[in-house]
Amino acid sequence: MKPVITLLTDFGTRDPFVAEMKAVVLSICPEATIVDISHDIEKFNVRQGAFVLACAYRYFPKGTIHVVVVDPGVGTERRPIVIKTRNYYFIGPDNGVLLLAADEDGIEEIREIKNPKYMLPQISTTFHGRDIFAPAAAYIARGVPLRDFGPELRPSQLTRPRFSTVEVRGNVIEGEVLHIDSFGNVITNIKAHHLDEIGIRYGMRLLVKLPDLGIELEVPFVKSYGYVDVGKELSLIDSHDFLELAINQGSFCSRYGVRVGMRVIITKCD
Structure with missing residues (x-):
């Protein structure tokens, strides 16, 4: 089966942001099937993004790569991460947006995304969705192992908002x-x-x-x-x-x- 990558963001659809992410994914992994969960999350609403992801993720085929960009802390010290669970991969910022879903499915491995080999050559400080998260998803879809992306993290090291507990x-x-x-x-x-x-x-x-x-x-x-x-x-x-x-x-x-x-x-x- 072709790899499936989902996108969930607060970008809306009037701007080019979603198209740019899709373009990056397809340029690295042309065989990927990209599914839009939603791009209408309320701006900066990490809790709502986490809720929508938790509702939708489990209905996708095993091995689906879920990319979430509700990221008010973009460009700061917050970490870009990838989480492998029993059945899925979750990619996004370390701000709690991934955790309702990832915790429920059972976290097996977490990596900070630090290896520039699996990013775009130039990294914007305001658009990690395009420059870091989309390439990471595409390379995972191509079979790159998680250990190549960066150092391993423990679940206790992740940012956990109150809504996730x-x-x-x-x-x-x-x-x-x-x-x-x-x-x-x-x-x-x-x-x-x-x-x-x-x-x-x-x-x-x-x-x-x-x-x-x-x-x-x-x-x-x-x-x-x-x-x-x-x-x-x-x-x-x-x-x-x-x-x-x-x-x-x-x-x-x-x-x-x-x-x-x-x-x-x-x-x-x-």
Whole structure:
């Protein structure tokens, strides 16, 4: 099968940036298939980029190389990295944008991209997507081993924003709001396996605390929206395995004033 390389950026499509990245990839690896995940990530929104990547990455063929450029720190001391997981490669800045997906798939190897042999001859300080990340993806697609790109890094050396971590302490799960969709559903960074760890099952009621708003409420944990009456709150595991807070045919976000980045604390009701 031809190598597959995906692109996920906050570039939009009116400028030449995406085309330049594709041109670099194809000039190095003409047989590559390039797929656009999205170029409409909100500008500089690393959290949103990480969320979209975490939703989409797993549906691509094994061995796909995912390139992510949501990079407000471009040109600074932040490192360009490549992560090999059980099934994929992830390339982008060391700012946390790769970690929701890479952690979930299981990190096997991390390299800082430092070898100029696998970059463009001239490196812009403002466009590493074209000059570093796109060439790295193309050379990996051609079979260049990761050890040739640069020094190995430990997972503990990576930049880990708060949205990439969930704390489970006893019977308490603490995470945060990762995304709010167009229906006003509140998507947290808490995954189904976190609920399993503290014995939460469908049919139970959850105590949801939103400490930034001073709100505590009990909500049923159900399989889908229709298990509660219209206008009632609920919680469920969404189609991407995240814990979602919702209102049947309503907006949880609007009712409670929830914003992205707010803390969410989950416990079982007594």
